[in-house]
Amino acid sequence: MSLEKCVSSLLANDVCVLPTETVYGLACSALSVDAIERVYLIKGRPPTNPLIVHVLNHNQASELCVTNKFSKLLANVFWPGPLTFILPKKKCIPLQLTAGLPNVGIRSPSHPLFRSVLKKVKIPLAAPSANPANKLSPTRPLDIVESFGKDCPEILDGGPCELGIESTVLDLTTSVPSILRPGPIGQASIEEVLGFPVNCTSGGKATGSNSGIPKTSPGQETKHYAPDTPLYLYSNINVMLNSKHLKIRHVMVLPHPQVFVNVSKQDPFSLYFSQTGNPLDIAKNLFSTLRKADKLDKEIIHTSLFPDNDELYSALNDRLSRAASVRI
Ligand code: TXA
Ligand code: MG
Numbered sequence: 486m487s488l489e490k491c492v493s494s495l496l497a498n499d500v501c502v503l504p505t506e507t508v509y510g511l512a513c514s515a516l517s518v519d520a521i522e523r524v525y526l527i528k529g530r531p532p533t534n535p536l537i538v539h540v541l542n543h544n545q546a547s548e549l550c551v552t553n554k555f556s557k558l559l560a561n562v563f564w565p566g567p568l569t570f571i572l573p574k575k576k577c578i579p580l581q582l583t584a585g586l587p588n589v590g591i592r593s594p595s596h597p598l599f600r601s602v603l604k605k606v607k608i609p610l611a612a613p614s615a616n617p618a619n620k621l622s623p624t625r626p627l628d629i630v631e632s633f634g635k636d637c638p639e640i641l642d643g644g645p646c647e648l649g650i651e652s653t654v655l656d657l658t659t660s661v662p663s664i665l666r667p668g669p670i671g672q673a674s675i676e677e678v679l680g681f682p683v684n685c686t687s688g689g690k691a692t693g694s695n696s697g698i699p700k701t702s703p704g705q706e707t708k709h710y711a712p713d714t715p716l717y718l719y720s721n722i723n724v725m726l727n728s729k730h731l732k733i734r735h736v737m738v739l740p741h742p743q744v745f746v747n748v749s750k751q752d753p754f755s756l757y758f759s760q761t762g763n764p765l766d767i768a769k770n771l772f773s774t775l776r777k778a779d780k781l782d783k784e785i786i787h788t789s790l791f792p793d794n795d796e797l798y799s800a801l802n803d804r805l806s807r808a809a810s811v812r813i
Contacts, residue, residue, distance in 0.1 A: 486501065486639040486640060486641055487641075488598070488601060488602065488605075488641065490639070491503070491602055491639070491641045492602060492605045492606055494639065495512065495513065495514060495602065495606050495608075495610065496514075496606055496608075498513065498514055498517040498519055498520040499513070499520070500512065500513045500520060500523050500524055500527060500638050501513075501638055501639045501640070501641060502615045502626075502629055502638050502639065502640040502641065503596075503598065503599050503602060503610075503612060503641050503643075504596050504598050504599060504641060504642070504643025504644070504646060505539075505594040505595075505596045505599050505612070505646065506566070506567060506594060506595045506596045506646060506647045506648050507567045507594075507646060507648045507649070507650060507651050507652050507668070507669065508614045508615070508622040508623060508624055508646055508649070508650070508651055508772070509614070509615040509622075509623045509624070509625075509626070509628070509629055509640070509643075509646065510539070510599075510612030510613065510614060510615055511524055511527060511528060511612060511613055511614070511615040511638065512539070512602075512610045512611065512612040513610065513611055513612075514606075514608050514609075514610065514611070515536075515538045515539075515549070515578065515579075515582060515608065515609040515610055515611040516577060516578075516579070516608055516609065517579075518579045518581050520611075521536065521579060521581045521582050521611055522581060524536065524611065524613065525581075527633070527636070527638060528613060528616070528617060528618050529617050529618045530613065530618045531618065532581075532584060533584050533585075534584055534618075535582065535583045535584040535586055535589070535590060536582050536583075536590070536611040536612070536613050537569050537589075537590035537591065537592060537611070537612065537613065537652075537654075538578065538582070538589055538590065538591045538592075538609045538610070538611055539591075539592060539593065539594050539599065539603065539609065539610045539611070539612055540591060540592075540593050540603070540609050541565075541593060541600065541603045541604065542560075542564065542565075542593055543556065543557060543560040543561075543564060543593070545593075545609065546560070546570075546572075546591050546593070548575070548577070549574065549575055549577060549578055549589065549591065549609055550572040550573060550574050550575055550578070550588075550589050550591055551572055551573040551574075551575065552570075552572060553572070553657060555657050555662060555679060556570050556572060556657055558678055558679065559655070559675065559678055559679070560593070562678050563670055563674075563678075564592070564593040565593040565594055565595035565600065566592075566593070566594075566595050566652075566669075566670065567592070567594075567595075567648055567651075567652035567653060567668055567669040567670055568592060568652055568653050568655060568668075568670045568675075569590045569591065569592040569652045569653065569654045569655065569666075570590070570591055570592065570655055570657050571588050571589070571590050571654065571655065571656040571657060571658055571665065572588060572589060572591060572657055572658060573587055573588055573589075573658060574586075574587060574588060574589035582611055588656075588658050590654060591609075592652055596643060596646075596647075598641060598643045599643075602641070614651060615629050615638075616628075616629075616632055617632055617633070619710070619711060620632060620710070620711065620712075621710050621711070621712060621772045621775055621776055621779075621808070622650075622651060622710060622772050623772070624645055624646040624649050624769070624772050624773050625644075625645050625646070625773060626640050626642050628772075628773065628776060631776075645769070645773075646769070647769065648669050648765075648768060648769065649768045649769035649770060649771055649772060649773075650668060650669060650768050650771060650772070650800055650801065650804060651666065651668055652666075652668045652669065652670075653666060653667060653668030653669060653670040653671075653675075653800070654666035654668070655675065655683070661682075661683060661684055662675070662679070662683045662684070663683060663684040663685070663686050664683060664684065664685040664686065665686060666803070667685065667799050667800040667803045668800050669768070669797065669800065671796025671797065671799065671800070672685055672796065672799075673796060674796070710772075710804055710807045710808050711807065711808045711809075711810070712775050712776065712778065712779035712786060712808060713779055714736075714778065714779050714781075714782070714783060714784070714785065714786050715784075715785050715786070715810040715811065716775075716785075716786045716787075716788065716805075716808050716809045716810050716811070717730060717785055717786070717787045717788075717809070717810070717811045717813055718788060718789065718790065718805055718806065718808075718809035718811070718812050718813070719787070719788070719789040719790070719813045720789070720790055720812075720813065721789055721790060721792070722739070722740070722744065722789045724789065724813065725737065725787055725788070725789040725813075728787065728813065730785070730787070730813070731753050731787060732753060732784070732785070733753060734753075734783055734784050735753040735754070735783050735784055735785045735786070735787060736753055736754045736755070736756060736778045736781050736783040736785075736786050736787070737753045737754070737755050737756070737786075737787045737788070738755075738756045738757070738758060738774055738775070738778055738786060738787070738788040739755060739756070739757050739758070739788075740757070740758050740759065740762050740767060740791070741757050741758070741759050741760060741761060741762035742757050742760065743762065753783075753787065754781065754783065756774055756777060756778050757774070758770050758771060758774050764791075764795050764797040764798055764801070765797065767791070767797075767801060768797055768800070768801060771801055771804060771805075772804075775808060788805060790802045790805060790806075
């Protein structure tokens with residue numbers, strides 16, 4: 486669809502799909518209860534899982550939620566970009582958007598098309614990832630058409646998403662900020678700007694000074710972002726390559742083609758997350774490669790966690806863990 490049509494649809498409280506630098510989002514006015522309810526319906530999203538709001542800058546965020554010195558400091562460095570803050574909402578944000586919670590998720594996307602739309606509509610836009618609930622997030626327009634079929638909402642085509650995984654979600658409502666969802670902006674980068682350690686509670690695995698605190702984000706449910714084919718996730722690549730579970734009718738997803746594979750007896754089909762092994766390339770292709778593996782209609786997809794020596798790998802491991810049916 487054209488930019489003009491997209492803008493008029495959103496102003497008419499309609500829903501359409503917009504590109505962001507992370508993944509595609511199913512966008513609507515963040516101020517219209519009708520439009521918000523339609524987004525939940527289209528996604529099949531449980532009403533307990535809140536949407537996030539997209540704005541142009543920290544000033545616009547301050548009109549919608551109670552910002553603070555940490556949000557200001559972090560926005561100065563990371564906005565526009567893939568960092569979502571959880572902050573106390575103001576009255577103008579409907580409770581339907583926050584699933585009844587007093588706090589709202591908010592970020593400023595950097596994708597030029599999304600920003601052009603924000604500039605033209607002059608209202609904040611709610612946009613969860615444009616996938617049916619609990620399925621893999623879409624990083625290309627075709628992913629959205631394939632998953633919604635004839636009910637597919639109109640799409641503003643921005644090509645493949647640059648980053649490929651969803652934004653980091655940072656709760657700024659507690660005395661010590663807490664990463665609820667790891668993403669492209671890593672814990673160390675956030676701590677460097679704030680000047681003190683933050684917690685990380687992703688996947689229910691709490692770390693930091695507040696370990697053991699309960700899950701506070703519905704998106705932290707461990708089963709999420711999953712392909713239809715069962716996914717076996719190994720603790721590392723060698724455990725996978727030596728696995729007795731690998732069979733001919735299976736598919737194995739490796740980081741890049743240079744990995745030495747010697748599983749000739751079982752000989753599963755191989756796919757690669759990237760040609761280079763560069764974490765940025767792997768992130769960009771993570772969901773699309775899992776979709777490709779899913780479409781092969783094999784019995785099992787095998788893949789392994791990335792080494793924990795790169796901040797981006799932690800976010801990728803979080804997504805793989807949520808997609809996994811079996812951990813080995
Ligand atoms: O990169 C992104 O964040 C993408 C693009 C489209 O912007 N959006 C996205 O939205 O991933 P969604 O709805 O798929 O994920 C938002 C996450 C969910 O895990 C949700 O539970 C959490 O943010 N979240 C939203 N509002 C929250 C709140 N008030 N308190 C706690 N968690 C919240
Ligand atoms: Mg999502």
